[in-house]
Amino acid sequence: MNVDRIIDEQRKENDELEYKHPEENSEDFAKELAAFANSGGGRIIVGVVEQNGEISDLVSVDNPQQLEERIHQAIATRLIPRLQFSTTEHTYQGGKESWHDTTLITLTRDASDRLHGYKHENFHVIPVRQGSTTRYATGQEIADFYERGIRPGRADEITEDSVTDSTSLADALGAVAQGIIADSESQGEEPNTEANDEAETSEEIAFDHTEPAYYFTPTGTGDAVTFHLMMAPYQPHGFEGISQFVTRGEVANILAALQRYFNANLSQGQFTIAQSNGAWFGTGAGNFLKALAQDERYETVPIDYDLSRHHSEGAIFIADLNHKQNGQVILRARDGLRSEMVEQFSVSFLTEGIPIDNREMNAFLDETELSLYNGESIPMQTASLHATPEEIPLTIVDRVPSWIEEGWVGGIVCENPFHDDPKLLQDQISSENWDYFEPLITYEHVYCRLSDHHPMSEQRDYYLRQSHLQSLTQVQGTTPHLNASLSANW
Numbered sequence: 001m002n003v004d005r006i007i008d009e010q011r012k013e014n015d016e017l018e019y020k021h022p023e024e025n026s027e028d029f030a031k032e033l034a035a036f037a038n039s040g041g042g043r044i045i046v047g048v049v050e051q052n053g054e055i056s057d058l059v060s061v062d063n064p065q066q067l068e069e070r071i072h073q074a075i076a077t078r079l080i081p082r083l084q085f086s087t088t089e090h091t092y093q094g095g096k097e098s099w100h101d102t103t104l105i106t107l108t109r110d111a112s113d114r115l116h117g118y119k120h121e122n123f124h125v126i127p128v129r130q131g132s133t134t135r136y137a138t139g140q141e142i143a144d145f146y147e148r149g150i151r152p153g154r155a156d157e158i159t160e161d162s163v164t165d166s167t168s169l170a171d172a173l174g175a176v177a178q179g180i181i182a183d184s185e186s187q188g189e190e191p192n193t194e195a196n197d198e199a200e201t202s203e204e205i206a207f208d209h210t211e212p213a214y215y216f217t218p219t220g221t222g223d224a225v226t227f228h229l230m231m232a233p234y235q236p237h238g239f240e241g242i243s244q245f246v247t248r249g250e251v252a253n254i255l256a257a258l259q260r261y262f263n264a265n266l267s268q269g270q271f272t273i274a275q276s277n278g279a280w281f282g283t284g285a286g287n288f289l290k291a292l293a294q295d296e297r298y299e300t301v302p303i304d305y306d307l308s309r310h311h312s313e314g315a316i317f318i319a320d321l322n323h324k325q326n327g328q329v330i331l332r333a334r335d336g337l338r339s340e341m342v343e344q345f346s347v348s349f350l351t352e353g354i355p356i357d358n359r360e361m362n363a364f365l366d367e368t369e370l371s372l373y374n375g376e377s378i379p380m381q382t383a384s385l386h387a388t389p390e391e392i393p394l395t396i397v398d399r400v401p402s403w404i405e406e407g408w409v410g411g412i413v414c415e416n417p418f419h420d421d422p423k424l425l426q427d428q429i430s431s432e433n434w435d436y437f438e439p440l441i442t443y444e445h446v447y448c449r450l451s452d453h454h455p456m457s458e459q460r461d462y463y464l465r466q467s468h469l470q471s472l473t474q475v476q477g478t479t480p481h482l483n484a485s486l487s488a489n490w
Contacts, residue, residue: 003045003104004094010055013132015039015153019048022061022105026074029107030118033075035127035134037083037112039153042129047104058102064089067105080117080124080353081326082234085109115145115152117356124354128153142357214282214291215398215413216300217445219274223480225439227281227447228270228318230470230485231328233352238378238475241332241346242371248292251331251342254368255285258329258347261360262321268403269319270447273297278307281447283400288317292333292342315342316481323360327351332476346370348476350378378474381436383429385467392417392424392464394488397445399456408453412462412488416446436471439482448488460490 018032036042049057068087075082088106092099117124126137130153137152144150258264266285273280291297301307317331327350334344347370395415402410418425422441429437451465468485
């Protein structure tokens with residue numbers, strides 16, 4: 001882009017170009033950038049003064065870094081979800097000599113694949129660019145964007161959205177649902193002939209990647225610790241599910257609906273089932289369904305380990321939502337795991353900001369007959385461990401095959417280095433937050449994903465590379481839940 005030529009030719013503002021004075025309100029910058037992102041992309045040239053539609057003067061941007069910081073602050077407080085933009089500095093050397101050496105800044109934002117909301121008088125609206133003006137999108141425009149790919153303000157830009165191909169999507173996901181239900185029924189529920197027939201078409205869709213399906217670890221707490229690779233939302237919002245009784249077959253249907261409406265990554269979802277002196281953890285929706293069958297799961301406990309059967313167990317399953325709303329889904333079940341019924345079962349969501357388009361969410365809730373409380377901003381409790389490789393070596397219990405490449409190691413089950421030495425963790429966590437993260441030290445075994453994979457045929461020495469901890473208790477009301485995203489290397 002030739003800034004000098006744009007100015008010399010006195011180009012008018014349009015749907016891709018805006019002029020701003022450096023001292024204009026930061027919120028206006030945020031709103032214009034959101035409008036460009038929503039409508040197809042554009043740029044703001046900062047340092048240009050207009051009068052009666054004509055460029056009348058240039059004003060130098062004295063502190064570009066300060067301007068950029070002001071805009072980022074406004075984005076953080078006004079936009080959901082946040083957006084990024086690129087900044088370019090330019091010194092004018094065009095045809096008007098009196099303006100020479102004026103420092104101008106260009107803020108550029110490309111089109112986004114989702115809509116960005118702007119907080120206006122306690123309501124979130126959708127700014128869009130139409131010609132040289134910025135307005136707010138109508139409900140129909142928002143619907144057209146998600147259904148047909150028509151960008152608000154630019155009705156001539158229509159793109160095909162493969163997600164809206166409902167026929168092929170429904171067919172594929174129907175097979176997925178029946179496959180999970182058939183797997184669930186094989187564990188002891190009443191068979192469904194029609195479901196088993198349909199399941200044959202879903203063989204190419206794999207949910208389980210771990211052998212065995214889950215791992216047992218002695219633990220001294222009933223709090224669940226999962227080992228999922230967590231997102232780090234800027235503005236986390238939690239939608240807590242309302243507990244109810246369901247069968248394992250209904251759990252399978254709910255999992256399939258999550259894939260149908262949110263493209264949930266069920267095959268890489270992580271789960272944990274915990275009681276006061278024992279826990280199991282594993283990967284995959286199918287393995288999760290198998291693990292809900294308590295009798296089979298108890299057979300994995302070592303003979304010499306005294307595991308008293310408790311009336312209460314807590315099951316957690318986390319999966320990513322590969323969807324415009326982003327975020328993760330958390331399934332929770334407590335009690336009743338010895339029977340056909342899964343008691344106190346609920347589905348909760350953790351999203352980046354408040355979802356602007358809730359149609360898929362509403363359709364999912366209608367189909368599954370689930371309910372959610374209103375979304376609330378969640379003050380996430382997080383912690384990271386910083387240590388050198390020499391400080392925390394790892395002792396291997398088992399190596400987990402890579403789901404990306406056959407014959408390679410993708411993760412490890414190892415002895416928990418914090419179990420025998422809690423001080424490793426305590427030294428880097430404030431005392432007032434310790435209760436959130438203490439459950440990790442009770443697990444004797446943990447799962448770590450490998451930063452670099454290697455062939456199964458090679459023996460390696462491993463060390464803990466990174467530890468990111470997130471308390472998800474507030475996403476699910478009072479259910480204690482810690483996620484430990486651990487990575488190892490060799």
